[in-house]
Amino acid sequence: MLLTQLPEDVLYHILSHLDHRSLSRLCQVCKSMHGFVNRDAVWRKIAQGCLNSGITRNGTDIYPNIPLKERVRTAQNWYKGVCKRWILLRWKTKLLPWLQLDEDVLYLSQAAKIGAYPLHHDSRRLQRNPVEIFSGHKGDVCRFVLTDSHLISGGSDGRIMVHSRRSHMSLGLTGHSQEVNCLDSKNGLIISGSRDQTARMWTLTSNSPLATIPMFDRVWSVAISPTQSSFVTGTACCENFSPLRIWDVERLACVCSLGSEFRRGAGVLDIVFESPFQLFTCGYDTFVRQWDLRLSPQKCVMEWEEPHDSALYCIQTDGNHMIASGSSYYGVVRIWDKRQTKCLQFFQLSSDSVSSPVYCLRFNSSHLYAALATALHSLDFRQHPSNNR
Structure with missing residues (x-):
């Protein structure tokens, strides 16, 4: 009996014992085997053990439109640090930019405006003029978030702007007396934090805050739980209490x-x-920390230390094994494997003479984008002809 004549469930079981290299070679045996091995089901077990394959810890597929075989191949480049670097956009004035990704559109804040830029992954530059601009702040945009229906931003003018992505209508919310350093939004709920030492709760249609929480310290970060039953605030830690609190x-x-x-x-x-x-x-304490909220009391179960004692400005995870972090000096981006304590890969994006923090980073299955003080950088991890094997 030929290998291709085996029942599919038996063949799946046999192939589950092969690594990605063996599966890639098996693809070249014949057309029949090529078609079978290219199925996502064959690659799923391998993908779950890779960095940024799009398969989360609970089994959700983030990028269902991209074949798993292709993502596993790209994941090897993430692990080895194999990529091509581009500077997509430059500007002259030093800024504190922020980023969000929505499929093939990148949203970038520059001073008081947020621009939407289509991503062409074969291009080394972004088009100079965005296809859409969101404005309304009288000062710089500090943070912004995307939902399915809205773009919500907080600015140094103390205002929150709610922009509809469908009707192009905007609403300004006032309540903070100083800059809005951070905000998050889920299903119509908005939580904001400010230098004025308060956190405030809003809805998409409210002209004034539903509630104000005195924090007695500057609020640098907030995040709403996926269940929306609670939210977390991170403060400057200048007072005698923990900077991390759950509400x-x-x-x-x-x-x-x-x-x-x-x-x-x-x-x-x-x-x-x-x-x-x-x-x-x-x-600022140079650590990425993982907290398990199921434990009583809730505690840190894992931590990763930035080896050069730099503050960490931003992080993103792939929902499984990978963390990407942005440092405060020399535009350093680090890739971490949660199964290891040491940094896996790092990339210095700014020169020794012009140091800049990585203010924000975002990644998808093949690219990582990092916003520095005067430039937007791209790391392309796709398999290139020069490093095919």
Whole structure:
């Protein structure tokens, strides 16, 4: 009996014992085997163990339109640090830009405006003029988030702008007396944090905040839980309490504080929920930390230290094994494998003479985008002809 004549369930079981190299070679045996091995089901087990393959820890496929075989091949480049680097956009004035990705559109804040740029992955530059501009702030945009229906931004003027992505209508929300450093939004709920030492709760249609929470410290970061029952605030850690606190949305009461050994000034600059009970944070204390909210008391279960003692401005995870972080000096982007404590790969994007933090980074299955003070950088991890094997 030929291999291709075996029942499909038996053949699947046999192929499940092969690594990605063996499967790639098997593809070249014949047309019949090529068609079978290219099925996503054959590659799924391997993909779950790769970095940024699009398969999350709970089995969700983030990029269902991209064949798993292609993503596994690209994942080897993420692991080895094989990529091509481009500067997509430059500007003369030093800014504090922020980024968001929505499929093939990149949103970039520059001063008081946010531009939407179509991504052409074969291009080394972004078109100079965005296809859409969101404005309304009288000062610089500090942070912004995307939802399915809205773009919501917080600015140095203390205002929050709610832009409809469908009707192109905008609404300005006032309530903070100083810059809005951070915000998050889910299903019509908005949580904002400000230098005025308050966190505020809004809806998409409210002209004034539904509630104001005194924080007694500058608020640098916020994140709403995927269940929307709670949210987390990260403060500057200039007072005698933990900079990380979890709040109940309905009662607006502090449920718990995370960690008790933060040194003074170890403010939390970015917070990412990977699931309702898995939380990742980073900040001035140079650590990426993973918190398990199922434990009692909730505690840090893993941490990764920036080896050059730099503050970490931003992080993003792939929902499985990979973390990407942006450092405060020389535009350093680091790739971490959660199964290891040491940094896996790093990329210095700014020169030794012109140091800039990575203010924000975002990645998809094949590219990582990093916003520095005067430029937007791209790392392309796709398989290139020069490194095919």
